Amino acid sequence: MAGRNTQVDAPQGDDEERTEPYQAYDEGAPEPATKRSALSSDGVGGSGGEQDATVRGSGNGDMEEAILYAKKYVEDLLSFFGLNTDVYATTEDDEVIELSIPSTHLNGFLIGSRGDTVRAMQFIISTALKNSGYSHTRVNVDVADYKKNRADRLAKHAETWFKEVKDSGQAKDLDPMNAADRRVVHKAASDYGLETESIGEGRDRHIVLKPASEAAGEEDEPKEVKDKE
Numbered sequence: 001m002a003g004r005n006t007q008v009d010a011p012q013g014d015d016e017e018r019t020e021p022y023q024a025y026d027e028g029a030p031e032p033a034t035k036r037s038a039l040s041s042d043g044v045g046g047s048g049g050e051q052d053a054t055v056r057g058s059g060n061g062d063m064e065e066a067i068l069y070a071k072k073y074v075e076d077l078l079s080f081f082g083l084n085t086d087v088y089a090t091t092e093d094d095e096v097i098e099l100s101i102p103s104t105h106l107n108g109f110l111i112g113s114r115g116d117t118v119r120a121m122q123f124i125i126s127t128a129l130k131n132s133g134y135s136h137t138r139v140n141v142d143v144a145d146y147k148k149n150r151a152d153r154l155a156k157h158a159e160t161w162f163k164e165v166k167d168s169g170q171a172k173d174l175d176p177m178n179a180a181d182r183r184v185v186h187k188a189a190s191d192y193g194l195e196t197e198s199i200g201e202g203r204d205r206h207i208v209l210k211p212a213s214e215a216a217g218e219e220d221e222p223k224e225v226k227d228k229e
Helices: 020-026 063-079 107-111 113-131 146-168 179-192
Strands: 088-091 096-101 138-143 195-199 206-210
Touching (some): 063 096, 113 146, 146 206, 179 195
Parallel strands (some): 096 138
């Protein structure tokens, strides 16, 4: 089995060390989305400042209200740093709340060293949703498309691993990576026609790339074993 290699040409966010609370929360984050539904300050709920006060603590399972609450919360949080901006809020799958903070002069500050600050914001907003009784508490925060751009670089670099597996016909173990990065690789490998499996626990959890099953015809969908975080 070939050796591991996860060097990625990404200037920020690579090989980040996480505290346990942030690591556990980050593993609930989705793959970076390539398209967004039309739910923002121009859509449901208007601007963050116009959010109905009854939303706070309503305690029901309505995703729309949870999105509005999270949008208002992060906008209020940003205002403490003198940043009055409109945060784009949506959901891709009715499970994860996507919050996109536009590019500003505070990008570096909001992203933090290796993405620490953006992960901290996710943790804070998720905790606030839980404490207010919402059933939808998974949040993915991006700043100036930092996560999306990083995911694009990872997927591009992963093509070298995919080609190696396809050419050799041998499975390949990758080095451990966080859940968000694993999801990027899962999807990219599936698009490339390979099978994937995540094995190991905690910080040792990693992806095994495998050639497409010989039993599966060319018309079959490639098997993909997703993470269960």
